[in-house]
Amino acid sequence: MxxxxxxxxxxxxxxxxxxxxxxxxxxxxxxxxxxxxxxxxxxxxxxxxxxxxxxxxxxxxxxxxxxxxxxxxxxxxxxxxxxxxxxxxxxxxxxxxxxxxxxxxxxxxxxxxxxxxxxxxxxxxxxxxxxxxxxxxxxxxxxxxxxxxxxxxxxTIGSARFEGRGTVPMTLPSPSVLFVGGQHPRKGLPTLIEAFDRVHARCPQARLYVVGDGPLLGTYKEMAMAAACADAVTFAGPVRDPYPWMLGADIFVLPSHADPAPLVLSEAREAGCAIVASAVDGIPELLEGGSAGILVPPGDPDNLAAALCSLIESPSRLKDWRANSQLNIAHLxxxxxxxxxxxxxxxxxxxxxxxxxxxxxxxxx
The missing domain is CATH 3.40.50.2000 (Glycogen Phosphorylase B;)
Structure with a gap:
């Protein structure tokens, strides 16, 4: 054809x-x-x-x-x-x-x-x-x-776009939480910053890494720097190959308010992260209805913080959800x-x- x-x-x-x-x-x-x-x-x-x-x-x-x-x-x-x-x-x-x-x-x-x-x-x-x-x-x-x-x-798994991508994990202190995405309102980063502030109060060893660029990057940096968790948040900016970050992270989080079917979720699942994401649009379909990742309501920092803490405070639960991310992954x-x-x-x-x-x-x- x-x-x-x-x-x-x-x-x-x-x-x-x-x-x-x-x-x-x-x-x-x-x-x-x-x-x-x-x-x-x-x-x-x-x-x-x-x-x-x-x-x-x-x-x-x-x-x-x-x-x-x-x-x-x-x-x-x-x-x-x-x-x-x-x-x-x-x-x-x-x-x-x-x-x-x-x-x-x-x-x-x-x-x-x-x-x-x-x-x-x-x-x-x-x-x-x-x-x-x-x-x-x-x-x-x-x-x-x-x-x-x-x-x-x-x-995206098996994509030609990934030829030559990094396979050596980024060294990130555990427990590490990773966000990869554009700095746009629909991606829900303010919800994540608010949630992580609560997570850090309970689990001060936790670290948040934000990878990506966008029109509101400066605004979100200021928001994070004004929070009590400021020292535990790193903005890495635009990264050509985020896969090593995914390989090095414990938890991948996507707190979107709207997201038709984000490609980044199949990449994070392929990397073996435990996933926490909003139950909105096509996200549940990419996470096997919640079997391959924890789903939380969009725009709800309380529920997002609780889901993150449930993984950070329980190494066995974190291990289980990392394994769950591989469920039916060939479909992606x-x-x-x-x-x-x-x-x-x-x-x-x-x-x-x-x-x-x-x-x-x-x-x-």
Whole structure:
């Protein structure tokens, strides 16, 4: 199959980019011919090594740029002739929709950022993939018909993106609590800081490490420095490879207020951390409904602190939850994601093939 992925860029900034790059590389490994159309970025080199071609399709939301991008996409589709176009962001879907209509090519969209209002436009796809069942339900409430919706739960294990990643654990004093994520309100870091302040009062040996960057990094640093636990909190900032931090940590915590299906959870599970995370959106699905990690209500520092203390104060419980993180972990493999996505492509292509067969039968008749 010839597959054209569209996304705004290939920079190491966003989860949807990581997911699309993982998928494209897995599909070429399965023998498909794959191209990525984007504004380019750091992952282009990896894509080239994995025999994924790249073409520049600018996604800047300026009228003249969008017209040029639409024409560039149309030209590329005419020459490259994909069997399916897979759009990963709203701008990608809007650009691809008229091109797919003119060319008679199915458009598949994946909803990565369901929390954005504009995500409703992902319903332009002839098939719409939700990265969790929670996302699919949300899209159905927004008016996308159930017949168009499929669920392909995110997974990263075995990703080409991890080639050459560090395997030596970061040396972190135990008990260590780790957060990896963007410094955005929906990630719930203020809840974690408030909870950890209570944890530290009961367990002064505990240490919190915050890895990641974002617009509110300075604000969150100030919040932590004003707390009684200030000396026990380390902000590591942006880290190119957070996996050694996960290997070195005892507990991985994700206190999100909204999170469709965070890739970081499969990485933390692969690293063998005990997991504590919010019971919101797709997080419970990534934690086997609470069997592979402890689920707590979002925005609730009391419950989060209690869950962390229950692990820190009991080495045997901590050991058990580290083991629990491995439950059914093979389901989070990128190969499973790729195979399930290919089934969605086949379903999207079926009406066009049926129409073509009918047309041929009429001509022969």
């Amino acid at each position: 010839r597959i054209l992925h569209l996304l705004n860029h290939t920079l190491r900034l966003n989860g949807h980019v990581h997911a699309a790059v993982d998928l494209a590389c897995a599909q070429t490994a399965m023998g498909h011919t794959v191209c990525v159309g984007s504004g380019h970025g750091e992952f282009d080199e990896l894509l080239a090594r994995r025999q994924v071609t790249s073409v520049r399709i600018d996604h800047r939301r300026r009228p003249l740029d969008l017209v040029k991008s639409l024409l560039a996409l149309r030209r590329h589709v005419r020459t490259w002739q994909p069997d399916v176009i897979h759009a990963h962001m709203v701008t990608s879907a809007v650009l691809a929709w008229p091109v797919c209509k003119l060319a008679g090519i199915p458009l598949v969209t994946t909803v990565h950022n369901e929390f954005e209002r504009s995500a409703t436009l992902m319903g332009l796809g002839s098939r719409v993939i939700g990265v969790s069942a929670a996302v699919a339900r949300s899209m159905q409430r927004r008016g996308v018909p159930a017949r168009k919706l499929s669920v392909v739960l995110n997974g 493999a990128i190969d499973r994601v790729a195979k399930e996505t290919l089934k969605v492509y086949e379903a999207a292509r079926a009406p066009a093939r049926l129409h073509g067969a009918s047309a041929r039968a009429e001509r022969l008749g």
